[in-house]
Amino acid sequence: MGRGQLVRQRVLVPLFGDVRGRVISWSSAGACGFKGTRRGTPFAAQTAAGNAIRTVVDQGMQQAEVMIKGPGLGRDAALRAIRRSGILLSFIRDWKCVESRADSKRLYYGRFILAPLMKGQADTIGIAMRRALLGEIEGTCITRAKSEKIPHEYSTIIGIQESVHEILMNLKEIVLRSNLYGTRNVSICIKGPGHVTAQDIILPPSVEIVDNTQHIANLTEPINLCIELQIERNRGYRIKTPNNFQDGSYPIDAVFMPVRNANHSIHSYVNGNEKQEILFLEIWTNGSLTPKEALHDASRNLID
Numbered sequence: 001m002g003r004g005q006l007v008r009q010r011v012l013v014p015l016f017g018d019v020r021g022r023v024i025s026w027s028s029a030g031a032c033g034f035k036g037t038r039r040g041t042p043f044a045a046q047t048a049a050g051n052a053i054r055t056v057v058d059q060g061m062q063q064a065e066v067m068i069k070g071p072g073l074g075r076d077a078a079l080r081a082i083r084r085s086g087i088l089l090s091f092i093r094d095w096k097c098v099e100s101r102a103d104s105k106r107l108y109y110g111r112f113i114l115a116p117l118m119k120g121q122a123d124t125i126g127i128a129m130r131r132a133l134l135g136e137i138e139g140t141c142i143t144r145a146k147s148e149k150i151p152h153e154y155s156t157i158i159g160i161q162e163s164v165h166e167i168l169m170n171l172k173e174i175v176l177r178s179n180l181y182g183t184r185n186v187s188i189c190i191k192g193p194g195h196v197t198a199q200d201i202i203l204p205p206s207v208e209i210v211d212n213t214q215h216i217a218n219l220t221e222p223i224n225l226c227i228e229l230q231i232e233r234n235r236g237y238r239i240k241t242p243n244n245f246q247d248g249s250y251p252i253d254a255v256f257m258p259v260r261n262a263n264h265s266i267h268s269y270v271n272g273n274e275k276q277e278i279l280f281l282e283i284w285t286n287g288s289l290t291p292k293e294a295l296h297d298a299s300r301n302l303i304d
Contacts (some may be wrong), residue, residue, distance in 0.1 A: 042077035049081035057085060095281075097292060105211040106175050107260070107284065110291025115278040119268070122277035126264030129281060132298035135236055139256040139288055140176040140207065143183070143238070144230035146249035153250055159192060159221035164250075167217050171229070172252050174198050175210040177288040180233040189226040192219025207231065210287040232256075259294050260284040 029044035032051060038044055099111035114125065145168060149157050156163050162170070187202050196219060199212035219225060232254065240251035267278040283291035 045077040046081045049078040050085075053082060053085045095295060100291065102287075104287075105213075106287045108287055108290055110283045110285075110295070112281045112283070112291075112295060113278055114281070116271065116276040117279060119275045119277060122264075122266040122279035126266065126279050126281065128302055129295075129298055130262045130264055132302045133259045133262040133283060133294055134257060136301040137258055137289070137294055137297045138233055138235045139258040139286075140178040140180055140231060140233045141254050141256055142171045142174055142176075142229050142252055143232045143254045144249050144251050145171055146228040147226060148248065149225070150248065150250065159219060159223040160225065161218040161220055167227075168250060168252055170214070170216045172255070174201070174214055174216075175286050175288055176203075176207055176231060177210055178207040178231075178233060180206055180231070183230055183232045186229045186231055187227065188216070188229065189224070190219070192221055192223050192225065194219055196225065201229065258285050258289045259298075260286055 029039040029041075029048050032044065032047045034041070034044040034047070095112050095114050097110060097112050100109070102108050114122075117125070150164050152164070153168065154163065154165050160167075184204060184207070186204070186207070188196065188200050189202070190196055190200050196216040197212060198209045198214040198216065200216070201209065203209065217225065228249070230249075234254070234256045236256060238254040238256075240253050261282075261284045263282045265280045265282075267280065269276060269278070281295070283294055285291055285294050289297070
């Protein structure tokens with residue numbers, strides 16, 4: 001009887017490989033032509049599983065181990081499609097959350113395990129997941145600010161306690177949650193005296209502030225402060241260039257990454273005569289995503 005092993009998968013992405021970890025067959029909802037919200041439907045999962053199974057069956061595999069990232073209707077639909085094909089599932093592996101907490105509005109922590117894995121697989125998966133978590137997940141942040149009251153970045157404005165540079169640094173730290181595509185213009189317009197916080201930013205319905213209490217500026221006199229802001233959804237980070245000033249607007253260092261840090265560790269053990277491994281994955285996020293959501297997105301980007 002032929003025996004295969006699934007080396008990694010997320011919901012809607014069946015990925016089959018041999019016992020040496022070589023990929024034999026995989027598919028995804030995106031590869032099957034599903035777009036947008038349709039990619040997360042049970043039908044998309046069933047279709048992706050069916051496509052992956054065809055190659056497996058053609059190569060004579062009759063038994064397989066399957067690893068699945070995440071719960072849900074899509075997971076169940078994919079498993080049903082595999083079982084209907086006649087492939088015997090000898091084992092189903094999944095990420096398991098063993099710890100989850102919110103240390104603050106802008107700091108979430110999650111700890112996950114994946115087991116059992118063959119010797120060498122844990123490090124391969126751990127390195128790939130960490131890279132995807134830190135570099136491949138999209139986030140939203142403020143990338144540019146404009147105000148008629150700002151002559152240059154290092155100036156001060158009468159009636160405002162902070163310097164312009166300090167205000168720009170405070171805007172950089174604002175954490176946003178959105179499904180935004182591309183860029184969008186938003187604004188702050190407030191009359192002093194008083195404290196200006198993140199809740200004073202006028203946003204479209206598709207954008208949400210994670211922590212409304214984040215400080216922006218302190219107005220010490222009855223002046224009007226109006227700032228036009230540009231927000232953008234992207235991935236990675238972008239450092240402002242010294243000469244990138246347009247029409248009195250000032251670029252802000254953009255850190256789009258919602259994952260603050262990610263670490264993995266490995267525990268090895270012997271099961272009978274076979275050496276196996278447990279992969280531990282720790283994820284810290286800025287609150288715009290939970291660690292579980294970040295793990296899901298990283299798995300999707302790793303495959304797609």
